[in-house]
Every structure is written in structure tokens, then in C-alpha cells.
Amino acid sequence: MNSSVIYAVNSTITGLTREESVRSYKALVHRSSSGSSVTLNEEGGMRNETIIKVVALSIIIVMGIFGNVMVIYSIVSNKRFHKPPFYYLISQSISDLSRAVFCLPFVLASVAQGSVWRHGDSACTLLAFANTFFVFSSAVSLMAIVVDRHLAIVYSHFHRRRSQGLLNLAIVILGWLVSFAVSFPPVFGMGTYRYIPEESQCAFKHKRYRKNDTLGFVLVFSGVIITTLFLYVRIFIFLRDHRKMRPLFREPPRSNNWTFFGPGANAQVVINWLNGMPMGPPAQMPTITQNLSQTTGRVVNLRTRKNEHLCRTFFIVTVTMYSLWIPYLMQAYISIFGKERSLSSIFITVSAWLTYSQVGISPFVYIFTNNSFRRKRDTKSANNPHYGHEAIPLE
Numbered sequence: 001m002n003s004s005v006i007y008a009v010n011s012t013i014t015g016l017t018r019e020e021s022v023r024s025y026k027a028l029v030h031r032s033s034s035g036s037s038v039t040l041n042e043e044g045g046m047r048n049e050t051i052i053k054v055v056a057l058s059i060i061i062v063m064g065i066f067g068n069v070m071v072i073y074s075i076v077s078n079k080r081f082h083k084p085p086f087y088y089l090i091s092q093s094i095s096d097l098s099r100a101v102f103c104l105p106f107v108l109a110s111v112a113q114g115s116v117w118r119h120g121d122s123a124c125t126l127l128a129f130a131n132t133f134f135v136f137s138s139a140v141s142l143m144a145i146v147v148d149r150h151l152a153i154v155y156s157h158f159h160r161r162r163s164q165g166l167l168n169l170a171i172v173i174l175g176w177l178v179s180f181a182v183s184f185p186p187v188f189g190m191g192t193y194r195y196i197p198e199e200s201q202c203a204f205k206h207k208r209y210r211k212n213d214t215l216g217f218v219l220v221f222s223g224v225i226i227t228t229l230f231l232y233v234r235i236f237i238f239l240r241d242h243r244k245m246r247p248l249f250r251e252p253p254r255s256n257n258w259t260f261f262g263p264g265a266n267a268q269v270v271i272n273w274l275n276g277m278p279m280g281p282p283a284q285m286p287t288i289t290q291n292l293s294q295t296t297g298r299v300v301n302l303r304t305r306k307n308e309h310l311c312r313t314f315f316i317v318t319v320t321m322y323s324l325w326i327p328y329l330m331q332a333y334i335s336i337f338g339k340e341r342s343l344s345s346i347f348i349t350v351s352a353w354l355t356y357s358q359v360g361i362s363p364f365v366y367i368f369t370n371n372s373f374r375r376k377r378d379t380k381s382a383n384n385p386h387y388g389h390e391a392i393p394l395e
Helices: 003-013 018-077 086-112 121-154 156-162 165-183 215-243 268-274 293-337 345-369
Strands: 193-196 201-204
Touching: 018 086, 018 345, 086 121, 086 165, 086 201, 086 345, 121 156, 121 165, 121 193, 121 201, 121 215, 121 293, 165 215, 215 293, 293 345
Parallel strands: none
Antiparallel strands: 193 201
């Protein structure tokens, strides 16, 4: 198109001069060419971002499946771990494994297709329910672990009498029922399960607290986290105080004529008096008393050290999970109480992906902090009751 045609068109429509019309035409051509190059760059960047997300999520899924299967197998195949709190750890691993198998592959497919959902609203609601159920049951299992540790350390006698296999199974089932009760009502419209493009998943669509009732789930989940951390604080305070206690010293009873006297005789003095036996110590009595203070001290410290090691292992696993979920909880609270669209899409995406990574990180945190996984044991030596005593759980 030559300059005369440009001038004719622009002067007719806008009344511009010949020079102004030529300049506007050149600027339009420049914007069009630069816009096409920007579009191509954006498409290339989005393609690279999609590839990175697909690879990262695939690694998370593989880590989640492999790590949780390893944890479950190690507990089931070893009879030393057939006791609480390892029953609850199996429940937590099953929840994470189910999430890695049934939920994250749909997220992977959504990311590969450009963060769109093509499976219908019913499938989205079902997937969101399953994801919420597995997440909440995992958190409840971690809370059951800390409750068991608190009873085993603070109320050890009660724990030995009451902690039995059927009771532990009932607690696991109760935890799953509570998780079902919390996550199932939104299926019938109480709350909102929707597909969220920034997260590439079907989940709670958090809005203002006056528009839906997702606040209830967020408060319950926060309550589980706070209760779990509070009990761990109480456990560590108890262990610190009892680590400073002096060991119990039991003085044995002494006698050279079956009368038995001294602090260790207890009720034997009363029995001797009722039977008419002489009371009091003899004139001279060579005795050989065993000093039990050092032996008793070693037993107390060993039990304290083992209990503290177990609590530290489960505490690290718990803190790892909750640390990865705190940004998502912050996002939920801001969406409920803050202004609409006050969160950037980058923060929403990062917080969601941190929750995905929890499935693959948690089992390996347990593996690397547990002595039984870090030691290479020989099968013949494992049959020796004195072999590997440091990794044997007490309660």
C-alpha cells in the first residue's frame, strides 16, 4: 500500500495530514510484527514451563509410590514394628500412597493439557472428595501418632494396659470415618468442589466466608495441626524434665537370722513382728550389698533415649508435612477473609505444588531419620536379641 492510499484513507476517516498518516501506518506495522514475536516467545515459554511441571510431577508421583510402599513393607515385614505408633504410620502412608496413585495422575494430565479439565463436573467432584479425604486422613494419622507417644511416655502404665491391637485398629478406622465425614458433605453442595486452573486440580474453591462454608474444613484442619504440635511440645518438656531426674536407688533388705530389716524390707518388718521374731539390726553382720544405682541409671537413660528418638523421628515427619501445607492454608484463609483476587496466581500455584511434593518427601524423611533404614543388617545377626537393640521401639 503506497503513501497516497494511506493518506486518502486516513484523511477521510480521521482528518490527519499526509505525514501523520504515514507515521501511524508504520507504527501499526511495527506493533503487529513485535506482537507476533512476543506471542511466539510466550508460547515457547509456556511450553517449557509445561515440560518442567510434567517432569517434576512425575518425579513426585514416583517418589510417593516408591517411598510409601517401602515404609509399609518395612513395618509389615518386621514384627518389632507391629505395635503403635507404627500402625498409625501405616495409615498415613496408605493415605499418601492413595493420593499419589489416584489423585496426582489427574493433575499430571491436566498440566500436560494446558491446565484444563476435560473429564466433567462429576469426575471433578469425585476427585476433589478423594483428595480431601486422603489429605485429612493423613493429618489425623499423624495426630494419632502423637497421642500414642504422649500416652506411652507420660502415662506409660496406662498405655501398656490399654494399647492393644484391636483398639489401635478401631482408632485407625475412627480416623478414616472422621476424614470421610469432613470431606464428603461438599459432594452434596455443602461447600464447593471446583476445578482451579492455577492449581491444576479439583479442590475446594475458597470464597468469602459468607458465600460458602469451606471455612469449617479449614478450621478443623488447623485444629488438628495445632493439637498435634501442642502434644509434641508437652512430650519434649516431659522428656527434658525427666532427663534431669536422679535414678531410683533400691536398697536391698539385710538379715543374718531371717528377720530382714532396713529400708528395703518393706512389709517384712510387720510380718516378723506378728510372728514374734526379734526386731532390729544384729550387732555385727557382714553384708554384701549390690550398688544398683549405675545399672538403674543406664536403664532409665536407655528408655528415655529410645523414646526421645522415636518422638524426634515422628516429629520431623509431622513438621515436614505441615510446613509444606502451611502456605496452602494461608492461601485458604486469605481467600476466605481477605479481598477477592488479592492473591497472585504464582503464590497459588507454588502453594499447591508444595502440597503435591509432600506425598513424595514425607516417606523419605521417615526413612532417613529412622535407624532401622540407615543400618545394613545381616539376617543371621538380626535373629540375635541383642543385635541392633537401639532401633527396637519400646512402646
